[in-house]
Amino acid sequence: xxxxxxxxxxxxxxxxxxxxxxxxxxxxxxxxxxxxxxxxxxxxxxxxxxxxxxxxxxxxxxxxxxxxxxxxxxxxxxxxxxxxxxxxxxxxxxxxxxxxxxxxxxxx
Amino acid sequence: xxxxxxxxxxxxxxxxxxxxxxxxxxxxxxxxxxxxxxxxxxxxxxxxxxxxxxxxxxxxxxxxxxxxxxxxxxxxxxxxxxxxxxxxxxxxxxxxxxxxxxxxxxxxxxxxxxxxxxxxxxxxxxxxxxxxxxxxxxxxxxxxxxxxxxxxxxxxxxxxxxxxxxxxxxxxxxxxxxxxxxxxxxxxxxxxxxxxxxxxxxxxxxxxxxxxxxxxxxxxxxxxxxxxxxxxxxxx
Numbered sequence: 099x100x101x102x103x104x105x106x107x108x109x110x111x112x113x114x115x116x117x118x119x120x121x122x123x124x125x126x127x128x129x130x131x132x133x134x135x136x137x138x139x140x141x142x143x144x145x146x147x148x149x150x151x152x153x154x155x156x157x158x159x160x161x162x163x164x165x166x167x168x169x170x171x172x173x174x175x176x177x178x179x180x181x182x183x184x185x186x187x188x189x190x191x192x193x194x195x196x197x198x199x200x201x202x203x204x205x206x
Numbered sequence: 207x208x209x210x211x212x213x214x215x216x217x218x219x220x221x222x223x224x225x226x227x228x229x230x231x232x233x234x235x236x237x238x239x240x241x242x243x244x245x246x247x248x249x250x251x252x253x254x255x256x257x258x259x260x261x262x263x264x265x266x267x268x269x270x271x272x273x274x275x276x277x278x279x280x281x282x283x284x285x286x287x288x289x290x291x292x293x294x295x296x297x298x299x300x301x302x303x304x305x306x307x308x309x310x311x312x313x314x315x316x317x318x319x320x321x322x323x324x325x326x327x328x329x330x331x332x333x334x335x336x337x338x339x340x341x342x343x344x345x346x347x348x349x350x351x352x353x354x355x356x357x358x359x360x361x362x363x364x365x366x367x368x369x370x371x372x373x374x375x376x377x378x379x380x381x382x383x384x385x386x387x388x389x390x391x392x393x394x395x396x397x398x399x400x401x402x403x404x405x406x407x408x409x410x411x412x413x414x415x416x417x418x419x420x421x422x423x424x425x426x427x428x429x430x431x432x433x434x435x436x437x438x439x440x441x442x
Contacts, residue, residue, distance in 0.1 A: 107243040110308035114247045114301040115228075118254070121297050125409065132416055139423055143430065 210415040213408075220404040227394070227401040235394040244308045249394060251301040253402035254294050255324065259362055261291030261406060262331060266359015269352035281348040284355050286413045288334055290406055295328045323369040330358055 231249045238245035265288035272280035302321060303313045315321060334354055341347035387395065 107308060110244055110304050111246045114304045115250060117300045117304070118250055118297050121293060122405070122409075125293060129412060129416060132420075136416075136420060136423060139427070143423070143427060147430065 209411065209418045213411050213415060216404070216408050216411060220401070220408045223397065223401040223404050227398045230394040230397055235391050236388070238391075241309060244305065247301055247305040247308075249398040250402070251298065251305060252395070253399040254301065255298045256399065257402045257406050258291040258294035258298055259327070259366060261287050261294065262327065262362045263359050265291065265355045266362075269355035269359065272348065272352045273356070278344075278348060281352060282414060282417060283410075284352060285338065286410050286417070288331060288355060289413065290409050292328070292331055292334075293409070294402075294406065295324075295331070298324065299328065319369045319372060323365050327358075327362055327365060330361065334358070 227249070231246055235246070235249070237243060265284045268280050268284035268287060272278075272284060302324075306315060306318075306321070307313050334351065337354060338347055338351045341350055
């Protein structure tokens with residue numbers, strides 16, 4: 099069979115090489131999507147590890163204050179006047195202490 | 207174990223080799239007397255076919271290592287080698303069809319043993335992934351996949367030899383006794399083969415690094431969930 103003229107063979111050759119590069123490109127694009135998903139999950143995990151966790155199953159401290167804006171201040175005051183032995187932080191580990199009694203919460 | 211070590215160097219080396227190979231293909235290698243410019247397809251088609259078949263065999267060898275040691279890393283290597291060979295296999299079939307259309311006037315010829323045998327190997331390995339992911343238990347999945355990879359891996363060279371012995375004059379031969387490549391063409395072909403081999407190695411390394419990182423992330427999440435549950439809090 100005689101050789102195809104350059105203008106005709108060129109299309110086939112270009113097509114073959116483009117197919118190979120397209121395959122590699124598609125693979126790299128899929129890898130990029132996977133990588134960005136992994137990065138997002140990693141970020142999520144990092145945020146969760148930095149954020150203080152809310153206590154679960156631990157009943158909230160009963161607060162006898164009706165006004166929402168005064169809740170924390172009043173709770174802190176009430177805590178200060180309580181006898182030391184009955185304070186929750188004396189009997190409970192730091193990690194499970196309710197948010198309202200933590201030092202950073204009272205500062206806010 | 208860090209799979210990503212040396213990945214950047216390998217990637218740069220692959221890109222450089224590809225650049226050299228393409229330069230040689232289009233600016234150095236002479237035009238073939240019979241096929242003319244169309245023969246340039248062979249510099250990518252044949253290396254892809256060789257590397258993909260070697261990848262299938264490599265997958266089988268890794269599977270043997272997995273069956274002997276029961277270490278999951280060998281199973282992962284076997285899976286990645288077969289996965290990458292399948293991707294290259296798609297390239298082989300498409301570039302082969304393009305060449306056939308230009309040379310023979312048909313996209314596919316069913317009475318060509320080399321084409322059909324490669325298609326059979328490709329379809330055989332195309333069942334590997336459905337088989338693998340249909341088994342839920344990880345240990346059983348790895349074991350069954352390894353047995354498949356060993357069996358199919360042994361089939362590849364047998365199939366290749368049988369076709370080569372039976373059809374010495376039908377499919378153009380680039381390597382072997384019937385080949386009489388001039389030096390410049392042989393050099394170009396060799397560099398192209400190295401470039402495709404490096405591409406295969408790089409993609410395998412990428413895949414293994416991604417898989418390993420994903421596995422570690424999953425383990426980290428599991429550990430964190432366990433810790434939170436142990437501390438009596440809500441997890442994820």
